[in-house]
Every structure is written in C-alpha cells, then in structure tokens.
Amino acid sequence: MTRPNVFQTLLALFALIVSGPLSAEDQPNILLIFSDDAGYEDFGFHGSKDIRTPNLDALAERGVVFTQGYVTDPTCGPSRAGLMTGRYQQRFGYQEINVPGYMSPNSKFLGDDMGLPLDQWTIADYLKRQGYRTAVYGKWHLGNADRFHPRYRGFDEFYGFRGGARSFFPYKNGRRNNTRDELMERGFRNFEEPSGYVTDVLGEEAAKFVARDDEAPFFIYLSFNAPHTPMEATEEDLARFPNLTGKRKTYAAMMWAMDRAIGNVFDAIKQAGELDNTIVVFTNDNGGPTDKNASINWPLAGTKSNHLEGGIRVPYVISWPEKLGPGTFDRPVSTMDLLPSFHVAAGGDEAELENIDGVNLWPHLSGAKKGNPHEQLFWKKDVRAAMRRGDWKLIRFADRPAQLFNIARDPEEQSDLSPENPSILKDMFQKLHQWELTHERPLWTLDQQFEEYDTDRMDRYRQPGRDLEPWNWRPDRKTVPPQSE
Numbered sequence: 001m002t003r004p005n006v007f008q009t010l011l012a013l014f015a016l017i018v019s020g021p022l023s024a025e026d027q028p029n030i031l032l033i034f035s036d037d038a039g040y041e042d043f044g045f046h047g048s049k050d051i052r053t054p055n056l057d058a059l060a061e062r063g064v065v066f067t068q069g070y071v072t073d074p075t076c077g078p079s080r081a082g083l084m085t086g087r088y089q090q091r092f093g094y095q096e097i098n099v100p101g102y103m104s105p106n107s108k109f110l111g112d113d114m115g116l117p118l119d120q121w122t123i124a125d126y127l128k129r130q131g132y133r134t135a136v137y138g139k140w141h142l143g144n145a146d147r148f149h150p151r152y153r154g155f156d157e158f159y160g161f162r163g164g165a166r167s168f169f170p171y172k173n174g175r176r177n178n179t180r181d182e183l184m185e186r187g188f189r190n191f192e193e194p195s196g197y198v199t200d201v202l203g204e205e206a207a208k209f210v211a212r213d214d215e216a217p218f219f220i221y222l223s224f225n226a227p228h229t230p231m232e233a234t235e236e237d238l239a240r241f242p243n244l245t246g247k248r249k250t251y252a253a254m255m256w257a258m259d260r261a262i263g264n265v266f267d268a269i270k271q272a273g274e275l276d277n278t279i280v281v282f283t284n285d286n287g288g289p290t291d292k293n294a295s296i297n298w299p300l301a302g303t304k305s306n307h308l309e310g311g312i313r314v315p316y317v318i319s320w321p322e323k324l325g326p327g328t329f330d331r332p333v334s335t336m337d338l339l340p341s342f343h344v345a346a347g348g349d350e351a352e353l354e355n356i357d358g359v360n361l362w363p364h365l366s367g368a369k370k371g372n373p374h375e376q377l378f379w380k381k382d383v384r385a386a387m388r389r390g391d392w393k394l395i396r397f398a399d400r401p402a403q404l405f406n407i408a409r410d411p412e413e414q415s416d417l418s419p420e421n422p423s424i425l426k427d428m429f430q431k432l433h434q435w436e437l438t439h440e441r442p443l444w445t446l447d448q449q450f451e452e453y454d455t456d457r458m459d460r461y462r463q464p465g466r467d468l469e470p471w472n473w474r475p476d477r478k479t480v481p482p483q484s485e
Helices: 010-017 054-062 076-085 123-129 198-211 246-271 335-345 362-366 422-436 450-460
Strands: 029-035 064-066 133-139 157-161 218-223 278-284 316-319 327-329 376-381 384-389 392-396 403-406
Touching: 029 246, 029 335, 054 246, 054 278, 054 316, 076 123, 076 335, 123 133, 123 218, 123 335, 133 198, 157 198, 198 218, 198 246, 218 246, 246 278, 278 335, 335 362, 376 422, 384 422, 392 422, 403 422
Parallel strands: 029 218, 029 278, 064 327, 133 157, 133 218
Antiparallel strands: 064 316, 278 316, 376 384, 384 392, 392 403
8 A cells, every 4th residue: 555655734733732721622542453363464454355344444545644653562461451551560569460370379459450550540530531432442551459440440331241251142141150350341340241252242332332412422341352362253254254263263253343343433433523523543452462362463563462573563543533644654653642732732741741651742743853753662570681773773582682673673583683783782781671671570470380371472473474284282290371461
C-alpha cells in the first residue's frame, strides 16, 4: 500500500497542543482498541492476503500508520501494565506475566494478589479527572483481586473478565465450573455471561456506550481477547474461509469477528456525529504466538514472549480526522506514549505527569519536534533484555552471548554486527544495566523452567517466515507452558 508521508491541519494540531484546558465540547472522544496475540502481518493494511480486516484497513487509510510501533513487553499482562500507566512496568515490579498456577512459590505475591500496584495511575484515572466518562470492555489481566478491579482504577463501567483468557462462548454453568477470573462481569461482582459470541458482544457494549446522550466526552478501552486461545469461532465465520484449514482457518474467523465488532463501534461513532473529533487508536498487546494460534509475524523474526522484533513490534494506528491527516510515521514509538498523548489531547498539561516514561506524540506528528520520540527504548524479562537506540538494537540472551543488529538495514535481525562493533555493544550493554538499576524487584515471577520454553520458541521461529507447520514443544523437563500467558 502506497501512502503519502504528509500530515494535514498541522497548525491546528499544534495550536491544540499548546492551548491548555479545553471545554467538554472541544475535548476529543478517545477509543483505544487493543487486540490480543495477533500476528504482525495479519491485517490487510499490513499486507495479509488471507486475513480480512476491512474496518481496520479503513482506519489505517484515514489515520497515521506507525511502522515501528512497540509494546513494553512481549506478553499480555506486563504489556497492559505499561500501556495503562505510561511507564516501564519494571519500575513498579510488574516485570513478569501473572498467570495463577504457573508462578514460582518464592514470589512475593501469588494467585489473585498479582496485580497492578494501587499507587499507579492509569489512563482512565487521568482522563476521569479531566471530565471523561470511562469504560473498559473485555480482557483486564491486571489483577483478579477486588482491589485491582477496573472500577477502582478509573473506569466508570466494566463488562469483561478479570483474567487472561476464557471461552468465546457463554459458560452454561457459570461459577460452578469456572474460576472467577474467567467469568464475564458487569460492573463490580455482577457476573453475567454474554448472550452470544464474546467478541461481538464487546463491540455491542462499546457501541451502546458511545450512543448514550451525554455531554461528557468518552474514553473507551476496548480490550479484545481475540485472537488469543482458545481457538473458537462461529460456524458462520468459519464458512467465510473455505480455502484455509486448521488453526489458521479458526484464527481468520476470529480476526474477522473482531474487525466486525470494531466496525460496529465505528458505525455508532458516525451515527453520533463524533467521528471527526474522536481519537481512535488500534494496536496489539505483543507479537503473535505462531505455535499457539497460527498467527504470522512476517516479515519479522520471533514471536510472543521473546525480544526479537516479532515479539515486541506491533501494528499501531492513530486516527483523529479533525486534527490529523493520513500518513505514515517511521520512527520508533511505544504504547506507553498513549497516556501522555491522550492527556495532552484532552487539554491537560504535560508537566502534571510525574514519573512517566512515555512521550507526547503530537509534537512529533506535527513536526514541531524533530528526531525520534525516544532516544532509547528498553525491554526486560528475567535475565533476557533488549535495548533500541537509533537504528541499533541490542539483545541480551540467557543462554548465549548478546547480539547487535542494525534494524534499519536488517529488520529481520539475521546479521549479528557485534563482532564488528564492540564499542557500541559495550556502551549499550552498560546503558541497559543502568536502566535496570531503576527497577523494583519483581513482585512475582514465573517458575524458572518456563524460560526454557521461551528460548526454544524463539529458536524455532528465529528466521522470518510464514511457516505454519505444527510445533509441539518437547521440553527437557516435564513442564507445560502457561495457557493464558
């Protein structure tokens, strides 16, 4: 797809950035759409030939596509913690995925007590203070205990589930056969299974929230659990993909359903006459886990749970028709940039934000600021870590020497340049360590044996490809990787 690298109404955008507090009628609505475990290529606007996403493609056509959009972690929970707080989640001890039953018994917190620390402000906390009505629909995965509930984290409304995965169909027996974090919940402790396919229901709930007659602007966090496992789709959606088989067929049907649900919300925004002044962001929580759901991260190497580009680079689109014209942005950005960007767009003062690692993107999109929004970006899980500085990327492994790549020339990360650039390697290694010194110790950790699975999966998908041959992990130990990672 050929796209102009230009932006419209830039002076209006810059004027907004420096204008200060806004009236409710001038504040933009904000819709943040987060998919779960989608592959990097698996969107029409990223070139997929067999995954159909017409509504997201239309969003990309009218918005800005970020070609180097990153998450703060290659797994679900920590990625969401970075997104919601605008911070590196390692700074407050949320370094590891929180999956009850798979954690080290030496963790400080286990089970339902693993969650986003209560002293951390979320996007919703800030926007609610700015007069927004706020809602989250779908997957939470930031703590199962009541004290971590979305209603206590800045959200007025919640319909979704507290945990990391669940069926896409209603549970017939409700609480008798399922843990609380799997159950759909309306508000606080009102457990209510959906009337239909979960993905469709989430879109319907968000659309109804948009349609309410309310003078206050809205912030909706539409957090799909699609296309995360379990691999479940309706027969009608499966029938749309007669040329596909196995998991890929189910995956395509799940992606189609998600795109349809997103289109439902877009239609509600149009009918409310709010399309021009609604910021819509679409992105994904981490790279696709090819072995689990047949997602494809082409042209990138790697998958979910590792620090290759295929684990941390994600689709990333922002649309704001009233202020921002279509185009591409080719410099590295992060999902933690959304909190300060939303805060400023809503009329907030960037100086009010304390201890935020994300940056306000609007001056970079308008051209008021030149260069990369981030001088450097970091990732860390256990001993494994990575750092991006300019075009250089360092990856530190658990079981082999660190490697150095030039992402501009080698986005597939196939040519290790560390032997030719020892001084760059050493300097970045030291900078990475200095960043680690700013962290809190992890509040919980996975059992150490799961590092073996993550390393083996990285090696299995070390070369970019569209290979969907089944891969069943054969561990040295009798372990099973977490199913709701």
